[in-house]
Amino acid sequence: MRWDRLFEDLEARAAAQSRLELDAEVAERTRLERSRITLGERVAGAGGVPLTVRLRGGTVVRGQVEDSGDGWILLLEEGGRQLLVPVASVLGVSGLGRPQDDTRARRFGLGSAVRGVSRDRRAVVVRDVDGGSVHGTIDSVGADAFDLAEHPIDSPRRPENVRGTRVIPFGAVAMIAST
Template identity: 35%
Template sequence: MRWDRLFEDLEDQLSSEWEAERAALDSEAERLRLSRVVLRDRLRTAATRDRSTPPPSFELADGTVFTGEVAGVGADWLAIEPAGQRGGILAPLSAICAIGMPHADLLRSARPVEGTAPLADRMTFGFVLRDLVRRRLAVTIHRVNGSPLAGTIDRAGADHLDIALHDAGSARRVDAVTGHRIVPFIAIAWVRPETAAPLI
């Protein structure tokens, strides 16, 4: 009888050690998986969230906070549809300082992404800005230093843009242009087209 109890105790100890080791391996595998998660994937998951819960909030480099839905995610940018406002905004991922969202959405966004978006992953911030150039849309560029520039983007390079300055909401006409600026992308907190045209 004593031997039976001894073997049962040894069996229980071995089983407990095995479970503890398996739990440690599972935890380590999860930590390794999470170390490979990028912000872009979490935002892509946020774009498909349940809209019956409060929308996320986005704090940007100039101190502006937008509450709204993720409308699109590219290689290095995010499109947001602010709640209660017309149109959308574009923000480089580097200008996002913090994102607030319900805890359930936060946990869901850390799960593995289902499927990929190869086209969106190749669409850079410059690519989207070049589309605004092509459409000749008037924009307001809000810079990280807090000062806005209103006008029309004439050219968008790999890491900067040229903007012709004119009054917000007016068309780019030669007599309306008051100046020109070259703006590096790293200086941009967000961009708002002056029309409610789709961003992407």
């Protein structure tokens, strides 16, 4: 009998040690999976949730996630204005909640998103990372910058309305807002 209790005790200890090792492995794998979720992917999982996003340059915007991709987020403000936000200009996001294993973010980059805005030929307001802003129409988009024809926000892009053109590097953009 004494030997039976000893063997039972040893088996119980071995089972408990196995459970501890399994729990540790599961916890480590969970941490590893979470470490691979980018901010863009995390924001993509927040569709329909109102977010507050603080940007470089002191701008704070609020909206729901309409789309996202590799390095960018498209927010929809309550009034219907769309905000294209490079992830590099984000200083903080409130309202996300816990990370989700959601990878709905599109794989195309900021350049593709800016080209989409350019195709619409709508006037935009570009806010830079220092808090400045300029408005006009995006004429063309390169690999790391775009050309903006500056004109009054309430005037169409016509030669007589264009005051000048400006080349804006993607790295300088805090947000591009539709009008």
